[in-house]
Amino acid sequence: MAKSPKITRIETFHHGEYPNLAFVKIHTDDGLFGVGETPGSPAPVHAFIHADAAEYLLGKDASQLDLHWSNLAKMAGGMRSRGAEMRALSAIDIALWDLFGKRVGEPVYNLLGGLSRNKIKVYNTCVGYPFYMDRTEGPKPGSPDYVPKGPYDDAYASLIDPVGLAESLHADGFRAMKIWPFSQFAAKTNGQFISLEDLEAGTEPFRLIHEAMGDQMEVAVEMTQSWNLPSAIKIAQAVTPFKPLWFEDAVQMDNLDALAQFRTSTNIPTIASEGVSTRWSFREMFVKQATDICMFDLGWVGGISEAKRVATMAESFGIPIAPHDCVGPIAFMAGVHLSLNATNTYIQETVRSYRATWYNDIVTALPKVEDGFASVSDAPGLGLDFTEKFLKSDLLTVQVSEL
Amino acid sequence: MRITKVETVRTSNIPRWVWVRIHTDSGLIGLGESTAVSAPTEAHIRAELAPYLIGKDPMQVAELHEGMQSRSRIGPNGSAEWRAISAVDIALWDIVGQATNAPVHQALGGRVRDSIPIYNTCADWRYAVRQGSTAFGLSSPTDHETPAGKYDDLQGFLNDAGSVAESLLSEGVKAMKIWPFDQFVQKTNGQHISAEDVNKGMEPFRKIRERVGNQIEIMAELHGMWNIPSTVKIVNALEEVEPYWVEDVTSADNVEGLRQVQERTHLTVLGNETLATAEAYRPMLSSGAIRILMFDTTFVGGFTEARKVMSLAEAHKVPATPHDCNGPVNLFAGIHMCMHAPNAFIQETTRAFIHEVYGRVVDRLPRIENGIVFAPEDPGIGTALREDFLADPATVITTVQG
Numbered sequence: 001m002a003k004s005p006k007i008t009r010i011e012t013f014h015h016g017e018y019p020n021l022a023f024v025k026i027h028t029d030d031g032l033f034g035v036g037e038t039p040g041s042p043a044p045v046h047a048f049i050h051a052d053a054a055e056y057l058l059g060k061d062a063s064q065l066d067l068h069w070s071n072l073a074k075m076a077g078g079m080r081s082r083g084a085e086m087r088a089l090s091a092i093d094i095a096l097w098d099l100f101g102k103r104v105g106e107p108v109y110n111l112l113g114g115l116s117r118n119k120i121k122v123y124n125t126c127v128g129y130p131f132y133m134d135r136t137e138g139p140k141p142g143s144p145d146y147v148p149k150g151p152y153d154d155a156y157a158s159l160i161d162p163v164g165l166a167e168s169l170h171a172d173g174f175r176a177m178k179i180w181p182f183s184q185f186a187a188k189t190n191g192q193f194i195s196l197e198d199l200e201a202g203t204e205p206f207r208l209i210h211e212a213m214g215d216q217m218e219v220a221v222e223m224t225q226s227w228n229l230p231s232a233i234k235i236a237q238a239v240t241p242f243k244p245l246w247f248e249d250a251v252q253m254d255n256l257d258a259l260a261q262f263r264t265s266t267n268i269p270t271i272a273s274e275g276v277s278t279r280w281s282f283r284e285m286f287v288k289q290a291t292d293i294c295m296f297d298l299g300w301v302g303g304i305s306e307a308k309r310v311a312t313m314a315e316s317f318g319i320p321i322a323p324h325d326c327v328g329p330i331a332f333m334a335g336v337h338l339s340l341n342a343t344n345t346y347i348q349e350t351v352r353s354y355r356a357t358w359y360n361d362i363v364t365a366l367p368k369v370e371d372g373f374a375s376v377s378d379a380p381g382l383g384l385d386f387t388e389k390f391l392k393s394d395l396l397t398v399q400v401s402e403l
Numbered sequence: 404m405r406i407t408k409v410e411t412v413r414t415s416n417i418p419r420w421v422w423v424r425i426h427t428d429s430g431l432i433g434l435g436e437s438t439a440v441s442a443p444t445e446a447h448i449r450a451e452l453a454p455y456l457i458g459k460d461p462m463q464v465a466e467l468h469e470g471m472q473s474r475s476r477i478g479p480n481g482s483a484e485w486r487a488i489s490a491v492d493i494a495l496w497d498i499v500g501q502a503t504n505a506p507v508h509q510a511l512g513g514r515v516r517d518s519i520p521i522y523n524t525c526a527d528w529r530y531a532v533r534q535g536s537t538a539f540g541l542s543s544p545t546d547h548e549t550p551a552g553k554y555d556d557l558q559g560f561l562n563d564a565g566s567v568a569e570s571l572l573s574e575g576v577k578a579m580k581i582w583p584f585d586q587f588v589q590k591t592n593g594q595h596i597s598a599e600d601v602n603k604g605m606e607p608f609r610k611i612r613e614r615v616g617n618q619i620e621i622m623a624e625l626h627g628m629w630n631i632p633s634t635v636k637i638v639n640a641l642e643e644v645e646p647y648w649v650e651d652v653t654s655a656d657n658v659e660g661l662r663q664v665q666e667r668t669h670l671t672v673l674g675n676e677t678l679a680t681a682e683a684y685r686p687m688l689s690s691g692a693i694r695i696l697m698f699d700t701t702f703v704g705g706f707t708e709a710r711k712v713m714s715l716a717e718a719h720k721v722p723a724t725p726h727d728c729n730g731p732v733n734l735f736a737g738i739h740m741c742m743h744a745p746n747a748f749i750q751e752t753t754r755a756f757i758h759e760v761y762g763r764v765v766d767r768l769p770r771i772e773n774g775i776v777f778a779p780e781d782p783g784i785g786t787a788l789r790e791d792f793l794a795d796p797a798t799v800i801t802t803v804q805g
Contacts, residue, residue, distance in 0.1 A: 041447065041450060041451050041475075043443075043446040043447065043449065043450030043451070044442075044443035044444070044446040044447040044450070044483045044484070044487075045443070046446070047442040047443040047445065047446035047483075048440065048442060048443040048446075048483065050442070051440075051442030051443070052440050052442060052443075070592075075440060079654060079656040080480040080655075080656045081480050081481055081482045082477050082480055082482060083443075083475075083477050083480075083481070083482015083483050083484045083485065084443040084446075084447060084482060084483040084484060085440065085443065085482060085483060086482070088443075190469075254680065254682035254683075255682060255685070278656075280656040280657065281480075284658070284686070
């Protein structure tokens with residue numbers, strides 16, 4: 001009978017430089033710990049972990065991942081919740097997998113069933129350095145007053161110099177990239193209507209890149225759930241001549257029938273959605289044949305456990321997965337472990353501007369990205385920890401619940 | 404008018420409850436509420452919603468509802484964020500009502516009726532304090548050290564259901580809700596129910612019919628905790644006593660499962676107060692998975708979303724009924740919706756909560772006589788937190804202001 005490691009201590013970290021991330025560290029009585037992370041507003045996540053989840057988890061056997069998932073999911077909102085509770089559960093689940101791997105001395109990908117490949121093709125999401133973290137007002141990329149923040153200010157470049165950006169990515173080994181030039185126009189009408197003028201302006205980067213690079217660069221169209229169905233179809237039709245990689249989050253995920261209608265309107269693949277949580281929601285999406293490719297974020301979908309379950313279910317529908325990145329380093333690492341394991345991985349997302357900068361300030365190791373492919377080491381668990389710099393920062397607030 | 408200050412109010416006596424008070428430069432204060440897991444709800448109001456709301460015009464509820472959603476990064480389905488938005492939305496409508504000297508049902512577009520029948524949910528007041536996810540008061544009746552008080556309807560329906568029915572009829576209440584099958588859930592986490600337990604669970608229903616015949620309607624609550632074969636077994640047994648409805652026959656996460664249960668019984672399947680937004684209810688309605696819709700104003704997204712949900716149900720010719728068994732503001736909210744929406748037909752109440760808890764928290768209670776609740780007449784939601792409750796040492800008020 002295997003030893004049952006008891007959960008003794010749960011820490012959460014809030015760091016002033018990363019106001020949109022919640023971090024968790026779970027300790028067991030065998031001296032090990034695991035780390036997890038989730039994006040979005042951290043205040044309610046931390047509140048749920050310390051006021052509610054900790055009371056349940058402390059003293060429990062850390063190896064009962066499925067049972068803890070199921071019980072925590074029932075605590076609020078139900079199994080399809082996409083709110084603070086599901087984000088907290090996702091972070092906890094990632095930490096429990098990290099712990100599991102460290103306990104048995106194996107990388108997480110082996111615990112999921114081993115490598116289906118040694119490296120996975122990646123595409124670059126063209127955000128700039130501050131896109132996600134910066135919640136201040138002020139000029140955004142695209143406005144005349146905006147000043148680029150460094151060589152990888154890729155969201156800015158996607159609007160100002162799309163061909164230069166594509167060439168720079170190509171030189172870094174990428175053959176696929178993602179941009180969202182239409183989203184800048186959505187606020188005018190709250191996504192209810194796109195004018196022909198804006199349609200043409202938004203299509204321009206796709207035309208320019210396709211004409212300059214041809215089959216050397218595939219460009220994904222991110223529509224950020226910003227548009228109603230007729231506007232989304234208009235956008236898809238406009239970009240189709242330039243052979244995009246896919247159309248992402250074409251409509252809001254509240255209405256999967258509308259997404260299914262979008263999908264049948266185009267012969268370019270539809271992908272959805274990082275904004276969807278849990279197997280129950282994805283099951284509805286798959287049954288309705290609303291997507292060609294399944295995207296999820298491990299920090300939101302319900303952790304590594306739920307991502308693996310969704311990936312397997314997707315496979316039974318003939319649907320490949322493409323794990324999301326663009327939120328934080330631990331969810332990215334967990335995503336690559338799953339990408340390497342799952343038999344049905346299409347491609348993995350990565351963000352070069354984040355990997356080059358703040359991801360490294362938070363954790364000690366990241367997936368290796370080389371020649372347009374990502375791989376991970378065989379270190380136990382997720383193979384990373386918080387950096388000394390992160391843990392010793394004056395901007396760090398730690399909250400603890402313990403036995 | 405501008406929002407100047409947002410307060411969250413909680414009490415250590417009932418940690419499941421949270422209130423929000425929205426203060427304005429006109430002096431008006433709006434009151435909202437939510438329940439369930441309230442620490443993250445309160446955190447979301449303080450960290451995300453309050454900074455957005457301060458300085459805004461509280462009368463523009465539609466705009467603020469959209470704005471709060473975009474600050475919350477969520478889709479449909481219940482969550483701390485939706486509970487937070489619900490509480491704030493209710494408080495905003497309270498302000499709109501007070502500012503226009505109209506009860507909320509009037510501000511929503513007026514009333515279709517001025518009273519509606521109630522039914523009683525057979526909890527005791529301690530049920531408000533802590534509901535476990537798989538317990539609903541029945542896992543260990545001894546873990547509450549405080550006495551159950553005068554209305555111990557929970558132990559009442561388990562041990563002597565006929566007497567509870569008689570007591571309700573003597574007050575003029577002609578419908579009651581019970582959940583005796585919950586006591587067997589934990590054995591298998593809802594994966595299997597034995598014939599013996601089905602039979603034991605039927606006892607309270609049979610005792611009611613033996614004592615008072617068909618004078619009282621019985622709602623059977625299953626709390627969404629059983630898988631489909633188990634719930635079908637229970638529903639088959641329930642046909643013998645003709646319950647008014649069978650509530651939450653399986654998890655709301657599984658719309659096809661709900662539909663399968665509904666297709667296999669002549670009884671009315673009702674669901675499900677845990678959802679947020681009209682979008683979340685749409686698949687349930689369009690597939691015929693439920694024949695009555697239940698919502699909770701403090702979960703669904705406040706009045707703004709409750710109104711959409713009731714209208715969507717109406718468009719499907721489905722009656723809708725507000726959930727109570729939460730807090731006092733939620734009960735008022737439900738009553739306002741019942742006065743306003745044509746497809747309302749009954750309002751849930753919990754007499755143990757009304758008589759033993761609500762009165763200690765709010766300064767006015769709804770008028771209930773002979774099993775009928777009447778339209779609140781005061782402007783706004785029609786109730787406010789009591790001064791002595793706000794001053795109580797167990798009450799914690801947290802303020803965010805500009």
